[in-house]
Amino acid sequence: MPVTLNRFLQAARPSATYEVMDRVAARRAEGASIISLSSGEPDFDTPPHVSEAGIAAIKAGHTRYTQVAGLQQLREAAAEKFQRENGLQVDWRNTLVSRGGKQVIFNALAATLNEGDQVIVPAPYWVSYPEIVQLCGGEPVIVPCTAHSNFKLTAEALEAVIGPRTRWLILNSPSNPSGAVYSREELEALGQVLLRHEHVMVLSDDIYEHLIFDDLEFFTLAQVTPLLAERVLTMNGVSKAYAMTGWRIGYATGPAWLIKAMEKLQGQQTSGPCTISQRAALAALTGPKDFIRLSRVIFQQRRDQVLKWLADAPGLRCEVPQGAFYVFACCAELLGKVTPKGTVLRSDEDVVNALLDEADVALVHGSAFGLGPYIRIAYALNDDSLHQACDAIVRFCCALRSA
Incomplete structure (x- = not known):
C-alpha cells in the first residue's frame, strides 16, 4: 500500500x-x-563568555531535561530583556523558550490556526513564513510591499486585506530580506488599523532587533500600541545578536492563554530546548553587551x-x-x-x-x-x-x- x-x-x-x-x-x-x-x-x-557558560554547564552536569517552557532563570532573563529594552510589562510566566525562533513561530501558528484561517504576510518575507502557515492548515495572504513603500506594509494596504477569516499578521522588523525597519509612526499607524479588528493577532518577529543602522531607534508593535499587547506575540532569539545560530534558542512573550497553548504543543513535540544552550543563552542575555x-x-x-x-x-x-x-x-x-x-x-x-x-x-x-x-x-x-x-x-x- x-x-x-x-x-x-x-x-x-x-x-x-x-x-x-x-x-x-x-x-x-x-x-x-x-x-x-x-x-x-x-x-x-559566539562571544567567549557565552561559549564558556555552555562548557561550564556541561562540566557542572547541567545535561538533563528542563521544564518544557525553559529554565525559569532564562525565562526571567527574557522577561527582563523585554522590560528593559522594549518597555513591555512582562512576567516571566508569560514567556516561552524554544529550539530557535522558527519553533516559536511554528508553535504559535500550529496552536491557533484552523483550516481556512488566513495569515497576512507582507512581501518580501522570510521564506518560511508562508510555508509554516500552510503546514499548519492556514492560508497565507501575501501583500506585495515594493520599493515604493520601502518594502514595508502601509496602514492602507493592511486595512484593505483584513477579512473575517484573518487570524494573524506577521511583522518582521528589521526585515529579512530587505533590511527595512519600521518607524514608531509606521507601527502606530498599523496599530490603529489593528485596534479596529479585534479578531486579528500579530506575530512580531524582532530577531534582527540589534542589527539596526544609521542611529535609528528600534520599536516593536506592543511597545508603541500597548492596547494591542494582549493580541501580540513578540519573539526574539540569540541567533543573530550573539552569533549563536547553531545553539538554537528563541524566546517569546505574549498573552498567557497563547503561551500556555504553545507550551502544551511544545511538550508533545520537542519538550524543553537543549539545557546547555539555555545556560549559554542565559549568559548572553545577562552578560556584557559590547x-x-x-x-x-x-x-x-x-x-x-x-x-x-x-x-x-x-x-x-x-x-x-x-x-x-x-x-x-x-x-x-x-x-x-x-x-x-x-x-x-x-x-x-x-x-x-x-x-x-x-x-x-x-x-x-x-x-x-x-x-x-x-x-x-x-x-x-x-x-x-x-x-x-x-x-x-x-x-x-x-x-x-x-x-
Whole structure:
C-alpha cells in the first residue's frame, strides 16, 4: 500500500535558502571555490563568555531535561530583556523558550490556526513564513510591499486585506530580506488599523532587533500600541545578536492563554530546548553587551562597502537597507540578457543560478521571498570575501550581452 504524505506537507516548498546551501556544498565537494552570500548567519564566533557558560554547564552536569517552557532563570532573563529594552510589562510566566525562533513561530501558528484561517504576510518575507502557515492548515495572504513603500506594509494596504477569516499578521522588523525597519509612526499607524479588528493577532518577529543602522531607534508593535499587547506575540532569539545560530534558542512573550497553548504543543513535540544552550543563552542575555555594539558597527561598515562595490554592477539597483545584514537588489535590467556561457536570464532564479555556476558566488533569488525580480545578498562575511564576491558579481553583470 503506497504511503500518502500529509497534504499540507505535500503542498509546502522546501526552504530556498537551504536548497542553495545544499548546492553550494555539492559544488564545493566537486572542488569548486564558492563564496556563499546566501546564509543568514553572522560569521563571528559566539562571544567567549557565552561559549564558556555552555562548557561550564556541561562540566557542572547541567545535561538533563528542563521544564518544557525553559529554565525559569532564562525565562526571567527574557522577561527582563523585554522590560528593559522594549518597555513591555512582562512576567516571566508569560514567556516561552524554544529550539530557535522558527519553533516559536511554528508553535504559535500550529496552536491557533484552523483550516481556512488566513495569515497576512507582507512581501518580501522570510521564506518560511508562508510555508509554516500552510503546514499548519492556514492560508497565507501575501501583500506585495515594493520599493515604493520601502518594502514595508502601509496602514492602507493592511486595512484593505483584513477579512473575517484573518487570524494573524506577521511583522518582521528589521526585515529579512530587505533590511527595512519600521518607524514608531509606521507601527502606530498599523496599530490603529489593528485596534479596529479585534479578531486579528500579530506575530512580531524582532530577531534582527540589534542589527539596526544609521542611529535609528528600534520599536516593536506592543511597545508603541500597548492596547494591542494582549493580541501580540513578540519573539526574539540569540541567533543573530550573539552569533549563536547553531545553539538554537528563541524566546517569546505574549498573552498567557497563547503561551500556555504553545507550551502544551511544545511538550508533545520537542519538550524543553537543549539545557546547555539555555545556560549559554542565559549568559548572553545577562552578560556584557559590547559584542552587540561592535557587530552593529562592523555590519554597517560592510553594508556601506557592499553598496559601494555593487554600484559598479550594470543592471543592479540597490536600496539602502536600514538593518539586518542583507542587500535586496533589483535585477530587472538583467532579465533577457545572455551570460558568457549562453544562459538566457529569464528570471531572478536564473540570475542566481548563473552566478553560482559561472561566477562561483551563491545568492538567493528574491522571488523565493515573495518579490521578484530581486536577489538577496547576505553580507555576513569578512571584508576580503565580500570584496571578491562583489567583484565577481560586477564582472558577471558586465559580461552579459543582449539576446
